[in-house]
Amino acid sequence: MARKQPKPVFKSLQRKRWLQRWSVAAPRMTIRNHLPWPLRAVFIAIVVGLGGAIAMWAYDTGRNFTGFNPGATKAQLTSLREQLQQVTTERDRYQATVNAAESRLNIEHAFQAQLTEQIKSLQDENGKLKDDLSFFEGLLPAGAHGVAIRSFRVEKVDPRQLRYRLLLMQGGRTTVNDFVGNYQLVLTLFQNGKNAMMTLPKPEVAASYKLSFKHYQRVEGVLDIPEGATVKSVQVKVLEKGAVRAQQSENL
Secondary structure (H helix, E strand, C coil): CCCCCCCHHHHHHHHHHHHHHCCCCCCCCCCCCCCCCCHHHHHHHHHHHHHHHHHHHHHHHHHHHCCCHHHHHHHHHHHHHHHHHHHHHHHHHHHHHHHHHHHHHHHHHHHHHHHHHHHHHHHHHHHHHHHHHHHHHHHCCCCCCEEEEEEEEEEEEEEEHHHHHHHHEEEECCCCCCCEEEEEEEEEEEEEHHHHEEECCCCHHHHHEEEECCCCCEEEEEECCCCCCCEEEEEEEEEECCCEEEEEEEEC
């Protein structure tokens, strides 16, 4: 019986190498670029610059798309400031107009309040005068006629002045004509160790002593006393066309 011859060792090794070369476990091949380093640095700088330019372009495009353009924002801000200034100017002008109108309105209100107060005061005074007239008319007899002195008061204001108050009435409820005349004051003085008399008014102030009334009239005033004189009494005379119609004295 013939013996099997073993396979040649050489063929086995060749097949093993061939399988290793074309199988997955075959060793990797490395391809090396033999560019010099200056060219390599220039290439890298170009790539980085291009990437930065693309990034900047994308950034600007995004800002323009979202409305954050610096140039446009500055122009809009300037426009808004101008509009704000115009609005502020108009507001100040309208505010000044409103303030002037409010001032005029306040003045008118104050004047109206003052006028209302004056009207009320006049109405009160008118009512008081009517009451006084009714009262004084009731004091006189129905048949009495002529002017009468109803009250005469004199008091010292200070050592050099006297104040007097006079109430005159014309009697008769059927009196129609107004009384027109004047009054005089006669002062009895003690001066320089002797008695003296002084008659008022003086010619330059005679107009202030005129009388004109229908039913009654109140008169009051202040008299200046001569220096060093003492007033003992004051007499009032009511005259009509130079004739004395009534008189009364007040002692001090």
